[in-house]
Amino acid sequence: MTASASMSHLPTHEVENQPIPRDGFDLWETDPILRDHVVLSEADTAALANLGAKLGSAEMREAGREANRVEPKLISFDRSGRRLDEVRFHPGYHKLMDLAFSSGIASAAWEKNAKGGHTHYVAGSYMIGQIEPGVNCPVAMTYAAVPSLAFAPELEKIWRPKLTARAYDTDLKPVEQKRAATLGMAMTEKQGGSDVRANSTIATPDGDAYRLRGHKWFCSAPMCDGFLTLAQAPGGLTCFLVPRWLEGERNSMHVMRLKDKLGNRANASSEIEYHDTLAYRVGDEGRGVPTIIEMVQHTRLGTAIAPAGLMRGALAEANWWVKGRSTFQRRLIDQPMMRAVLADLTLDFEGTTALALYIARAFDSGSDEDMAFARIAVALSKFLGNKLAPTIVYEAMECLGGVGYTEDTPLPLLFRETPLNSIWEGSGNVICLDVLRALTREPECGEALRADLDKARGANATYDAALDQHWARWPALPAEAEARWFAESLATLMTASVLLRFSTAAVSDAYVATRLNPTGRGRIYGATTGMDTGAILERLG
Template sequence: MTDPTSELPTHTVENQPGPRVAELWRDAALQDGLAAHRGDIAAARGLAQALSQPQMQEAGRQANRHAPQLRLFDAAGRRLDEVEFHPSYHWLLGLGLEHGYAACAWEDGARGGHVTHAAMVYLMNQVEPGVCCPMTMTYAAVPAMSADAALAQSWVPKLTARHYDPSVVPLSGKTAATLGMAMTEKQGGSDVRANTTRAEPDGDDYRLFGHKWFCSAPMSDGFLTLAQAPGGLTCFLVPRWLEDGSRNAIHLMRLKDKLGNRANASAEIEYHGAFAHRLGEEGQGVRTIIEMVHHTRLDTAVAPAGLMRAALGEALHWCAGRSAFQRRLIDQPLMRAVLADLALDVEGALALGLRVAAAYDDPDQRPFARIAVALAKFLNNKRAPGVIYECMEALGGMGFVEDTPMPQLYREAPLNSIWEGSGNVICLDVLRTLAREPEASEALIHELRSVLGADARYDQALAEHARLWSSPAGEAEARLFTERTATLLTAAALIKTAPSAVAEGYVASRVIGDRGHVAGTVSGLDVDAILARVMPSGSG
């Protein structure tokens, strides 16, 4: 490949770093976390190396820049209700599914299945987060399918097939399938019990009538959805294509014009007598679909770690390749302080995400997983926009330009906090869980106490937090309680798996609060040791 020309008629291009070549496997925090939690290192390495190829990095850019297109009708005016995607979207989606993104957590004998899955979420989000949506929902739908043995027998083998089949044919003709979700309605939002979509019995099955305000990944082969049946709010599986070869009566009304996540389509849909299988008992819709929500929540907790890591990688690359005032940016003390501070949030988010994923792999830790995933989702997503912005600023004006990944990452930063229940919903869920599920509260306290003695400052902070615990927070204080609890839990995860420079730095700057309100306003960090774990190779 011929290098671009640096000698231009008016000037020579210099002091401009070349394009970043991502080395996603060169990630000490990821490797340490996989080892600590018995993840499949070979599987994660394989995906990381595939995603690090220049053509995959370019595919991510193309998938994001070429938005999906809605095709409601064919040339003759017949309904299609299809969405067209750029070929790069299909390429990346196929890569993720073939490496086991949706399957590895459910395969018999898989090593650290959910931990490995979480690592793949982290890696894919560094390249193109939009393609993760259909893969996450496909992964998360598997446990929900256990509510009906016959449906599970038909669907689960194809949801976990390690293959991507985008063909427009019924399930019986597919080698693999994806599954989406359509729950939210205009009048209810997160309050799904306010749904008005109705389900009318039709023999052993049902017909659905109504509207869904958000339908994620509308070209999936089926959707889990909620509707009011005669016995109350019920979960249904709605196939996209019927076995007689016809299209189900799911009408796409429009695609959402979203801030970010642009490679993925999100639609408003209407059911016009759409054929549906009941999943679980009538009136038990929330209880049935909560299994899917519980697993999508894991991905929304891990994804921001990937977004932050991608942004940090860009900032480090730029600072290592650009000089100002006769010194490389990466050698200047103030810039190093900022980058090291940001690195602590990235390491903390990943460590907490992998610890939660490990709890998903152990049935005995389900109570802990139930509460910890909510804490991880809240804190990691609240950290992401600020971290990504600071990384953008490290690039100066170029960070604001679409030639770099920074604008895409910044637009993506709010999504995972909003999806499936925004910050307030999560905080109230934390309070309810601790009040109503004693085993979850006990498991969380046990985890927080498991590192006592390793850092006196942590011990003191936990003791002070315990006093809040003994006097339950009201709803108005739910964010403060959730943030403090999640920060302590992150520190505990780092104390167990990260080098002392990282764990002690996190405790000093986050747990005891000896810092300002912006990045780089903390002293006493072992900056060299922290940055050594995240610096790109050959950058010094």
């Protein structure tokens, strides 16, 4: 039913002062922040524009809502008692997965003569996250797994063409028989969590392959065609590829149960056990962490952009509401406090978006200096953006009042998603420790970061002073107890540097004045003055 066909004249009252519902709207055309930062890259903007139009349609929005409402279901056995270990999804999930993979989000970075492929991945993930964030998990893992396969050339010959095919194939077949494939990862165990060196899964050689026996406490998207996993081989902790389907039989990877999660409902996350499961070694024995770290580094790029997509989804909803709703004889958008709140939120939203896309351009460059910068920058970006996201989505929810707390709006879905990307692939403390580790073991990362921060010198005196204060406060690495403060400071400076170079003066000047000046604002969004709210709010579209 269209909005024009709905009834406003009800028996007890007339429906008024309610913005006309939007069945769908173009995610690319309505988002100047995304467009402005993507065009700085070599990404295919026409392809992204096409994706944004399709994703924002009423059909895809409904698919996302239904995929969250009807959650995945584990089918452990068939009617005769034979093991299936299959997860069934709502058709809306498959519809979104098909669009994501066919549009090249997971593959563009790895295609021959690719230009701007990592930016394509980041921008596409950002838009999908506004409609149904759970789809981004298998997309991100498939994208990120490709570089790790370089450690196993024979496996790479088989798997890479399937992982980089612009297609989505749900057939339960060995990878050789499929048009396209997806790849996940399973690392975490009960006793170790982020400390994967404590993993207890055993890998026993079996001819050219191995047999795994053990468990994984978290395995997201268990219907992927294969998984990179870690196990203790005779030579130490080693990376393996576990195929989900074998010739004529199922591999003995048993899905024990699906996780009952706060959010990310459309995506199945599970606990699994390996019962002499066939696996193939990726990289040398004892080199499991260095091998799989290539995948981890690329998944971090996804977790750096994910909060920006959630922020955008929430702020787009708030912006639509305040433009169509009036209180006390004025539209909400015309009221000074509301404008201050939305403008303040927009600064961190654009900062998070701009920084993630800037890092994606470093991935696209691939130069030694840019990759050294990206190694540490992506961790800092993931840390800060995901700490900001829950409060920004909540504040957007509050802009709508009581209706924002209801499932009639997308805000509860977005809010439930906000903690995930900070937790997944290394919580805040783990990321901060990794930042310190990178600066200690890979000094070129620190040199590249310092050089990049210096590129914005001279554009704003407050920025220059804040940068000097940071280095004066930490002439060497901080004590572990100060690692969060240190990381927050660096990430905020990085964001300011990117905005000063690549955003509007209204945005960059306000960001620097309020985020780098300790007296520039209060601790709550909207507790600030002196911003050009009109120019900043134009960035919301």
